[in-house]
Amino acid sequence: MDGKYLSDAAHFPGGHAAGIVVPRAISEIPGIIRRAATVLPIGAQSSLTGGATPMGEIVVSTEKLTRVLDAGPSHIRVEAGVPVTVIQAALAEHGAWFPPTPTFTGALAGGIVATNAAGAATFRHGSVRPWVRALTVVLADGSELEVRRGERRARGRRLEIPTARGTVDVPVPSYRMPDVVKRSAGYHAEPDMDLIDLFVGSEGTLGVITTVTFGARAPIPTTALALVPCGSEEDAMALVAALRRDEAVAAIEHMDRRCLEILRDDGTDRRNGVSFPFGTALALLVQLELEPGTIEAQAFDQIEVALDRPNLDTPLARICRLLHAHGVFDDTEMALPGNTRRAEQLVAVREGVPAGVNQRVGRAQHEIDPRIAKTAADMIVPFERFSEMMAIYRDGFASRGLDFAIWGHISDGNVHPNVLPRAYADVERGKEAILYFGQQVARLGGCPLAEHGVGRNPVKQALLRGLYGDAGIDEMRAVKRALDPGWKLAPGVIFPEATEAAYRA
Numbered sequence: 001m002d003g004k005y006l007s008d009a010a011h012f013p014g015g016h017a018a019g020i021v022v023p024r025a026i027s028e029i030p031g032i033i034r035r036a037a038t039v040l041p042i043g044a045q046s047s048l049t050g051g052a053t054p055m056g057e058i059v060v061s062t063e064k065l066t067r068v069l070d071a072g073p074s075h076i077r078v079e080a081g082v083p084v085t086v087i088q089a090a091l092a093e094h095g096a097w098f099p100p101t102p103t104f105t106g107a108l109a110g111g112i113v114a115t116n117a118a119g120a121a122t123f124r125h126g127s128v129r130p131w132v133r134a135l136t137v138v139l140a141d142g143s144e145l146e147v148r149r150g151e152r153r154a155r156g157r158r159l160e161i162p163t164a165r166g167t168v169d170v171p172v173p174s175y176r177m178p179d180v181v182k183r184s185a186g187y188h189a190e191p192d193m194d195l196i197d198l199f200v201g202s203e204g205t206l207g208v209i210t211t212v213t214f215g216a217r218a219p220i221p222t223t224a225l226a227l228v229p230c231g232s233e234e235d236a237m238a239l240v241a242a243l244r245r246d247e248a249v250a251a252i253e254h255m256d257r258r259c260l261e262i263l264r265d266d267g268t269d270r271r272n273g274v275s276f277p278f279g280t281a282l283a284l285l286v287q288l289e290l291e292p293g294t295i296e297a298q299a300f301d302q303i304e305v306a307l308d309r310p311n312l313d314t315p316l317a318r319i320c321r322l323l324h325a326h327g328v329f330d331d332t333e334m335a336l337p338g339n340t341r342r343a344e345q346l347v348a349v350r351e352g353v354p355a356g357v358n359q360r361v362g363r364a365q366h367e368i369d370p371r372i373a374k375t376a377a378d379m380i381v382p383f384e385r386f387s388e389m390m391a392i393y394r395d396g397f398a399s400r401g402l403d404f405a406i407w408g409h410i411s412d413g414n415v416h417p418n419v420l421p422r423a424y425a426d427v428e429r430g431k432e433a434i435l436y437f438g439q440q441v442a443r444l445g446g447c448p449l450a451e452h453g454v455g456r457n458p459v460k461q462a463l464l465r466g467l468y469g470d471a472g473i474d475e476m477r478a479v480k481r482a483l484d485p486g487w488k489l490a491p492g493v494i495f496p497e498a499t500e501a502a503y504r505a
């Protein structure tokens with residue numbers, strides 16, 4: 001058996017499978033599901049939660065379902081195994097693009113729908129969910145279901161779904177989902193909800209997605225990037241609040257002081273021609289979406305005169321004046337439209353942070369204790385509560401004596417607090433801190449599971465349970481039981497099948 005299918009990007013331990021099937025045609029899938037005892041659908045296995053790690057199921061890989069079925073300036077219909085890069089390339093032929101792109105563009109269409117993936121630009125364009133217009137799903141009994149947005153809605157809290165067994169009545173859970181832009185926290189549930197939203201974010205537990213129609217947008221904007229060093233978190237927050245109000249700003253990423261140390265120690269900043277001034281407390285990477293066709297020379301002219309001509313109302317001139325007003329213009333590094341090389345360097349600096357942290361965790365696992373693992377959270381709070389939450393992350397880690405780094409999508413209020421473990425005890429203390437953060441995030445109206453999903457990760461499953469309570473998890477179980485009474489699809493992903501007693505054992 002090919003070992004490459006036995007783990008995902010989370011390196012979740014213990015992966016094993018009853019078999020691996022790689023169908024070349026969608027028509028093979030219903031038969032595979034009918035015959036199998038249990039099935040785990042997978043995409044690119046870039047999951048950071050263990051959700052794409054098999055635990056004894058038949059793995060159904062969608063990687064060979066790679067046909068683009070239809071594309072135009074406002075939509076694209078693809079098979080589940082089409083990667084995000086191919087979606088963008090196919091749309092580009094029609095002068096269009098798919099805005100909610102996750103950072104990892106090798107992820108497949110089915111995977112990004114199953115996890116309700118999100119990206120840096122979610123702040124401007126939302127997560128994958130609102131972009132899903134139609135799905136074809138194979139249910140646990142092998143029946144195929146076509147779902148188009150707007151066609152089938154719940155009546156209050158009851159959804160009727162046609163299956164091979166007749167119409168199935170699915171109870172919509174009664175928990176209230178946090179009101180934030182990113183949420184990958186179990187089943188979507190609200191009165192009168194659209195059926196399509198039940199499958200988006202269901203992490204393979206309710207059906208195997210075989211085709212997806214996404215909405216798209218035209219024309220493709222030109223992008224520019226600005227890497228902005230800030231002297232304090234307070235200054236950075238004031239700047240971010242102002243930047244969020246400008247419609248040209250699509251995303252703002254941030255890296256804290258420890259992240260910058262990691263970049264320096266690894267030489268990532270120098271290698272990419274970046275140097276942060278002495279006293280930089282954190283850095284922001286601002287992504288702008290500009291009128292298509294904006295070219296570097298024209299952009300350069302706008303920057304040159306932006307400060308002298310306060311009436312010049314182009315996005316670049318506005319942003320430059322804003323950076324100047326916040327005292328950071330002189331230290332800002334820009335990648336102007338069309339300067340792909342500079343843009344790649346600035347993006348490489350940002351990507352050097354998770355790479356550097358993961359490398360350190362891997363080294364500690366190898367050199368100190370094999371039980372050491374990535375210990376990280378993926379949480380979101382409403383932007384107005386962000387500073388408060390950052391203080392809670394920092395105090396929660398520091399009071400437990402932990403070394404840590406925090407980075408992420410500050411424009412959404414979504415960051416990834418990560419422990420840098422120096423001993424196995426740090427992992428245990430880190431998990432305890434993350435569970436505490438989950439309570440605080442919920443208190444502040446946020447969601448402790450923002451974009452990566454829940455998967456098989458015990459801490460993420462505990463966070464979900466903390467968010468919706470045992471009753472909420474039982475309501476999710478009732479949804480699954482209605483559609484998958486034999487518990488065939490992705491068992492153990494999002495929540496365990498077991499009853500409370502077995503859950504605690």
Ligand SMILES: Cc1cc2nc3c(=O)[nH]c(=O)nc-3n(C[C@H](O)[C@H](O)[C@H](O)COP(=O)(O)OP(=O)(O)OC[C@H]3O[C@@H](n4cnc5c(N)ncnc54)[C@H](O)[C@@H]3O)c2cc1C
Pocket residue numbers: 008009040041042043044045046047048051052062080101102103104106107108109110111112113114115116117118119120203204205207208209210451452453455490493
């Ligand atoms: C470097 C890196 C950066 C990342 N950045 C982001 C980011 O910016 N935003 C973000 O949201 N995530 C990010 N991720 C996480 C990951 O890329 C996403 O969760 C992605 O959506 C998973 O897609 P995939 O095709 O790899 O699915 P997989 O990992 O293979 O599967 C994920 C889950 O979806 C289910 N699934 C997969 N395909 C199907 C299908 N056809 N039908 C039903 N269920 C299915 C699986 O059972 C599993 O539970 C990142 C990961 C890495 C490694």
